[in-house]
Amino acid sequence: MSMETLLEGRTLSKEILNSLESGIEKVKAALNRPPALAIINYYDDSASAVYVKRKIKVCERLGIKTDLINPGSEKGYAYFLELLKRMEGDSSIDAIMIERPLPSGYENIQTWDKFGALKDVDGLSSLSMGKLFITKSMAEIESGDFFVPCTALAVIKMIKKYSMDISGANIAVAGRSSIVGRPLAHMLTSMDATVTLCHSKTKDIVSIFKNSDIIISAVGKARWIKADMIGENCALIDVGTNMDENGKMCGDIDFEDVKDKALSITPVPGGVGPVTLACLIENVVKAAERRTR
DSSP, X not given: OOOOSBOOSHHHHHHHHHTTHHHHHHHHHHHSSOOEEEEEOSOTTSHHHHHHHHHXXXXXXXXXXXXXXXXXXXXXXXXXXXXXXXXXXXXXXXXXXXXXXXXXXXXXXXXHTSSOTTTBTTOOSHHHHHHHHTOOSHHHHHHSSSOOOHHHHHHHHHHHHTTOOOTTOEEEEEOXXXXXXXXXXXXXXXXXXXXXXXXXXXXXXXXXXXXXXXXXXXXXXXXXXXXXXXXXXXXXXXXXXXXXXXXXXXXXXXXXXXXXXXXXXXOSSSSHHHHHHHHHHHHHHHHHHHTTO
């Protein structure tokens, strides 16, 4: 594989965002309003709150309308579902984004299925997931009438950006969440990679890592992957967003420890994160464009 050493994501993020201008203008002309994103966020002090502010700032710069909603956990789950139902039926809203974490018991299929797949820009509904997992190729995924989880999609876009030939490659994906690990493993497999999906119960994970051409970590554990856990000429993609003991943002991979051994690596911040944000906003514009057809 021919790759640069530092796989930064800011350049790709700018490319994606710059490509959205014509779509935004098309929506404005057809709907007589800009694309509109509704964001539900329960906790102002959560780690995701920082990203909410970034999303709103970028949307404002591009001319996309955003509405930030904090329902208040004291109103209960029934109120939350009714809110989603109203938003699904609101023609002035093109896309809905639900920020994690949610109050206890809120993260379930009933929640993600309360609004339609066409507004589900993070691809979390059972319909969106179902369509993803019956596809056999990236071409089907990219041309499909559904959205996929933005973080998983961001990793795929970075792999393509840096011309990483993953056909036949051994890839270890650490973390089996529904928003990153599992959908990402499927997409990588559809690109002919051989994927090992690792998790907390995986035996001898270091052996798997050392025999992998690429390691992708999305477990949310600060700097847990060290140089002695990886093989030579291994590419590292860090999806983790953590705060260390000093309040500094860091990834799952110990960047300083592995940088001289790894073939290439994504930084945190500045790697997968900016591309994930761009993928979300790209999906918002796509959701609005579909309403013009």
